[in-house]
Amino acid sequence: MSFSTLKLSAPILTALADLGYEKPTAIQNKAIPHVLSGRDIIAAAQTGTGKTASFVLPLLEQLNSRYKKTNQKLRGKRIRALILVPTRELAVQVEANVVQYAQHLDISSMAMYGGVDAQAQKQRLIWGIDILVATPGRLLDMAHQRALYFDELDMLVLDEADRMLDMGFIDDINKIIERLPEQRQNLLFSATMSEDVRGLAKRTIHKPVELSIAGDQASKPKIQQWLVTVDKTNKSALLSHMIKELSWQQALVFIETKHGAAKLVSQLEKRGITAECIHSGRTQDIREKILSDFKSGNIKFLVATGIAARGLDIGELSLVVNYDLPAQVDDYIHRIGRTGRAGATGEAVSLVAKDNFRELCAIESRLGHIIERKEFSEFPVKKVVPVSVLNFVPKNVKAKNSQSKSTQTRSSKPRNSSPRSTSSRSNPGQNPRARSPWSAK
Ligand code: AMP
DSSP, X not given: OOSGGGTOOHXXXXXXXXXXXXXXXXXXXXXXXXXXXXOOEEEEOOTXXXXXXXXXXXXXXXXXXXXITTTOOOOTTBEEEEEXXXXXXXXXXXXXXXXXXXXXXXXXXXXXXXXXXXXXXXXHHXXXXXXXXXXXHHHHHHHHTTSOBOTTOOEEEEOSHHHHHHTTOHHHHHHHHHHSXXXXXXXXEESSOOHHHHHHHHHHOSSOEEEEOTTOXXXXXXXXXXXXXXXXXXXXXXXXXXXXXXXXXXXXXXXXXXXXXXXXXXXXXXXXXXXXXXXXXXXXXXXXXXHHHHHHTSOSEEEEEHHHHTTOOOTTOOEEEESSOOSSHHHHHHHHTTSSGGGOEEEEEEEEOGGGHHHHHHHHHHHTSOOEEEEOTTSOOSSOOOOOOTTOOOGGGHHHHTXXXXXXXXXXXXXOOSSEEOGGGOXXXXXXXXXXXXXXX
16 A cells, blocks of 8 residues: 555655655554544554554644644644653654654644753743644643643644553643543554553543554564573673674663663773763753764664663664663563664664573563573673573563463574574473564554
């Protein structure tokens, strides 16, 4: 299917052609017609599937035909569409997409998030904004200060709903929704469909069409996953070794703490590898500068804490490294979703110490398969990481994961064969409760 068969009008089709988008992704094919027909939707779609365009394009189409063609003016401090996102990085990224897709339309947009001076944002709201992309906390502050009103709003998008709930935004989201007009179209996108997300959808969304891109081979990011077991004290040396040995050109390296990020950068630099770090302790300006340097290739290795890295759209990224395994399985899935985007091939490598065994079990149980292991003879492991039990379900998520149904599995073969692969000894069968990260429900 092409974009023109999706009934998008000429200015949008031109913008897509300018961007080199040739055909819609699976989620775009599924979502756009429903959104254009005015239905509410709830969609399970990972980052990297083209989900942003799947709501932004029909939203632009609707706003354009409803208001712009008829030249209806927006009142001051009003907005027509609200896209709620969990982080400022995602707000910036989504709004940048809006600007790209709306480049031939007369539709205004703005990203609004905390951590920066509110005055400039208030100023921009004075004349009204068609599409506001906002994080919940700052949005609510602005509403309390009467810097913005929702009475002209008719579209709400909850993007990365699972992440907003994980980050504790539920109260803010509820307060925002209470202020919105009853008559509106609602779109909810989430990488995972937990009970909490379904609860939010139930309260917010009316008779939605449920979409999932599960089982759609074409839309699955192609990600090769492998791991190296390592003693904790050897992690930075091993990472440096891998960077050199495997001739890695660029990678996004995930780490748990701010302090750890700064330390790793200096350890890498001592070994002649230039790197930068991005975390919540750095100012927005610095983060943006680092991110643009990383995108342009001036920064080769970017060490990022999970929260800071959330929402980064780095088109060409081919490699992510989990220097620390995340505590939550969803975070692992989001992280590896940074690579293999929109059809590209990607590679996700994890460094796993014995202390991470619990997290590893949870991740592999969710994937439904053991991740291929490799060894580097220069780094023999003293504290061996056992082979996971695939039906492991961490206590705190037992209830949430009990809905998991799919038994789909994927094998993963690393691109570079120089280190010794040990995965063949370790695949004790599939977990009937396991869920592939690409099977969305
Ligand atoms: P998203 O899942 O929205 O974060 O999108 C992931 C990446 O895919 C972004 O860099 C988009 O610009 C890109 N993208 C989205 N839709 C398409 C498409 N139909 N063709 C090519 N690239 C796309």
